[in-house]
Amino acid sequence: MRRLILGVATFAFAAPAVAQDPGMSVPAFDAKRGGSEKVHMLGHVPGHQGPWKAADVEMEQDPSRPYVYLCGFTNFDVQIYDVRDQSSPKKIYDWTIENPELHRGIGAMDGKYFKIGNRYYYAQSYQFMQGSPDADLGAVVFDVTGLPDPSKVKVVARIRYPQAPGGFHNTFAYKHSDGRALYFATVNQQKALVYDLAKVVSGGDPSSWLVGEVPNPTPFKQIGAGGYHDFYVGYDPATHQDKFYGAGLGGYSVWDVTKPEAPKQLFTITSLGMDIAHTFTPSPDGRYAVTETEYQYTPLRIWDLQAGQTGKTQNIDLPISAWTADWRDLSHNHEVRWPYVFVSAYEDGLQVFDLTDPKNPKTVGHWFTCECQHEHGFGGTPDNGWQSTTSVEQGAFGVDVRNYDGLVVLSDMRTGLWLFRVDGFKGWNGRDHGMPNISSVQDWDHGPEGAQKPATTTNDHGR
Amino acid sequence: MRIVALIALSAVPLLVAAGPYDIALFATPKAPSAHGSARLVYAASPFGVAVTADGRAQYDIQVTAAELPEASSLGAFKAYVAWAATPDLSTWVRLGTIRNGTSIVGHVDLNKFLLVITAEADSAPPRHAGPTVLHGTSPSGWLQSFLNHPMFRGITG
Numbered sequence: 239m240r241r242l243i244l245g246v247a248t249f250a251f252a253a254p255a256v257a258q259d260p261g262m263s264v265p266a267f268d269a270k271r272g273g274s275e276k277v278h279m280l281g282h283v284p285g286h287q288g289p290w291k292a293a294d295v296e297m298e299q300d301p302s303r304p305y306v307y308l309c310g311f312t313n314f315d316v317q318i319y320d321v322r323d324q325s326s327p328k329k330i331y332d333w334t335i336e337n338p339e340l341h342r343g344i345g346a347m348d349g350k351y352f353k354i355g356n357r358y359y360y361a362q363s364y365q366f367m368q369g370s371p372d373a374d375l376g377a378v379v380f381d382v383t384g385l386p387d388p389s390k391v392k393v394v395a396r397i398r399y400p401q402a403p404g405g406f407h408n409t410f411a412y413k414h415s416d417g418r419a420l421y422f423a424t425v426n427q428q429k430a431l432v433y434d435l436a437k438v439v440s441g442g443d444p445s446s447w448l449v450g451e452v453p454n455p456t457p458f459k460q461i462g463a464g465g466y467h468d469f470y471v472g473y474d475p476a477t478h479q480d481k482f483y484g485a486g487l488g489g490y491s492v493w494d495v496t497k498p499e500a501p502k503q504l505f506t507i508t509s510l511g512m513d514i515a516h517t518f519t520p521s522p523d524g525r526y527a528v529t530e531t532e533y534q535y536t537p538l539r540i541w542d543l544q545a546g547q548t549g550k551t552q553n554i555d556l557p558i559s560a561w562t563a564d565w566r567d568l569s570h571n572h573e574v575r576w577p578y579v580f581v582s583a584y585e586d587g588l589q590v591f592d593l594t595d596p597k598n599p600k601t602v603g604h605w606f607t608c609e610c611q612h613e614h615g616f617g618g619t620p621d622n623g624w625q626s627t628t629s630v631e632q633g634a635f636g637v638d639v640r641n642y643d644g645l646v647v648l649s650d651m652r653t654g655l656w657l658f659r660v661d662g663f664k665g666w667n668g669r670d671h672g673m674p675n676i677s678s679v680q681d682w683d684h685g686p687e688g689a690q691k692p693a694t695t696t697n698d699h700g701r
Numbered sequence: 702m703r704i705v706a707l708i709a710l711s712a713v714p715l716l717v718a719a720g721p722y723d724i725a726l727f728a729t730p731k732a733p734s735a736h737g738s739a740r741l742v743y744a745a746s747p748f749g750v751a752v753t754a755d756g757r758a759q760y761d762i763q764v765t766a767a768e769l770p771e772a773s774s775l776g777a778f779k780a781y782v783a784w785a786a787t788p789d790l791s792t793w794v795r796l797g798t799i800r801n802g803t804s805i806v807g808h809v810d811l812n813k814f815l816l817v818i819t820a821e822a823d824s825a826p827p828r829h830a831g832p833t834v835l836h837g838t839s840p841s842g843w844l845q846s847f848l849n850h851p852m853f854r855g856i857t858g
Binding site: 339369 | 725727729730731786788789790813815817833836838839842843844
């Protein structure tokens with residue numbers, strides 16, 4: 239209760255400008271069906287039979303590769319869909335951990351695709367719990383170059399981290415300015431792990447795959463071992479630095495990872511109501527950021543990072559605004575395509591808001607995908623089917639945006655895979671908005687925009 | 702405060718389901734109504750506590766099972782067999798046959814292991830081949846900290 243009061247107090251005092259859009263009422267929970275005028279649902283596939291259908295979702299960005307990866311969560315699988323026909327996504331591949339009936343845990347959580355040379359790969363993160371097989375498994379890496387032929391998809395590596403069992407909850411695949419394809423992974427220790435993906439897919443000694451670690455200066459010690467929950471990595475063309483934006487559960491931190499073997503801390507965000515600091519996504523230029531904290535009633539907070547980015551302060555503690563789909567719920571992950579923010583908002587489905595004026599976020603539209611009973615979300619244990627009667631952790635879990643044409647895909651824990659288009663959003667290039675063309679989407683062939691080309695590309699290995 | 706309380710609550714299912722000698726058994730889709738539990742008991746020893754020559758504790762396992770269907774209803778199977786498997790599933794040790802009611806099987810001298818009950822074509826198969834109907838984890842298998850996300854702790858109610 240104390241935590242809840244602190245959180246609400248922070249919201250009230252620190253972010254009085256905007257939360258829910260002024261003048262908007264919230265619908266009755268049982269009226270959350272369909273969508274708003276500007277959001278168009280194109281396709282929907284449940285994906286699984288049981289009550290829990292998906293965790294995160296990942297979409298490839300090459301126009302010639304219309305593939306979407308649905309993380310199967312407690313089903314322990316990954317499904318690959320061909321979304322060439324957006325009204326009828328076609329499942330073309332499904333892989334499940336061996337001996338699934340003996341495994342226990344939340345399973346297939348996060349997925350990231352990447353490209354090295356002319357080959358495409360997909361890394362599926364896993365989390366299995368104590369006593370389960372594969373409790374040390376962080377990710378399974380597939381060569382998916384041969385899609386859509388499923389017979390050509392191969393498991394090429396498994397990343398294990400027995401030093402801290404429990405797997406990887408979130409991951410980020412990043413084309414570093416030095417030419418390497420890197421894989422950042424959360425772990426149940428007070429740091430993030432950095433893998434060189436070329437070494438991973440080339441096989442060899444797994445002890446050589448791990449090339450860096452990013453300490454977590456804002457741990458939330460009440461939870462586990464003080465690790466990160468999530469992060470974003472992006473290039474800053476103004477400073478010519480690769481920057482790591484970490485959500486450390488007790489707060490947020492920004493690191494210079496230009497040399498990932500020796501990260502340098504730049505600044506932090508710590509403040510009241512930072513319990514379970516969950517997600518941290520900057521604007522393309524790093525000036526602003528959207529953050530999430532994982533508890534009911536909290537809004538997404540908007541921050542001006544300038545004082546931190548310029549070295550004027552070591553810590554920022556006051557957001558400039560906030561946004562929520564419905565104050566009674568919780569909005570989850572998000573993708574920033576400035577000025578738009580695409581949110582997988584748990585019980586409130588897909589939500590889109592506009593940060594043109596960062597101090598006054600404006601809702602653009604929504605589509606309710608969960609169609610679920612309020613506060614009957616994920617919780618408990620495997621033995622009760624992960625059911626809860628208090629949790630709002632259900633519904634829209636992950637979201638991804640295809641930059642070349644604006645297709646939006648969303649994974650819903652209760653209802654599976656959804657495809658959308660948003661009126662007026664036909665793709666995204668940062669330059670069209672006066673920003674660097676920097677987002678979670680990587681230019682695997684050329685590296686980040688504005689970066690000096692490395693003298694040699696170390697990750698091709700003749701592929 | 703709420704966090705602390707919830708973390709405390711999260712420990713309750715483990716304590717109830719798996720005491721220091723108890724193994725909760727979980728069903729699989731092959732036999733969803735089956736249920737049961739198991740308890741580690743020291744294997745017979747003139748010294749009271751049974752250990753191997755290199756010092757590992759040696760147990761028998763008392764398995765109590767209910768609502769196991771006829772093995773033949775699952776296919777060409779005649780018996781239910783209990784196995785102890787290492788957590789990486791690389792080593793499987795056949796422990797004995799299981800019926801509805803109480804059965805004692807063993808010995809097992811693994812530190813951490815999975816207790817797996819499968820339907821098999823023979824009561825003494827050389828390796829496991831049939832479908833799993835019940836499985837559980839030795840109490841020693843719980844001795845790891847996984848508190849890295851609310852979802853993973855079952856604290857949300």
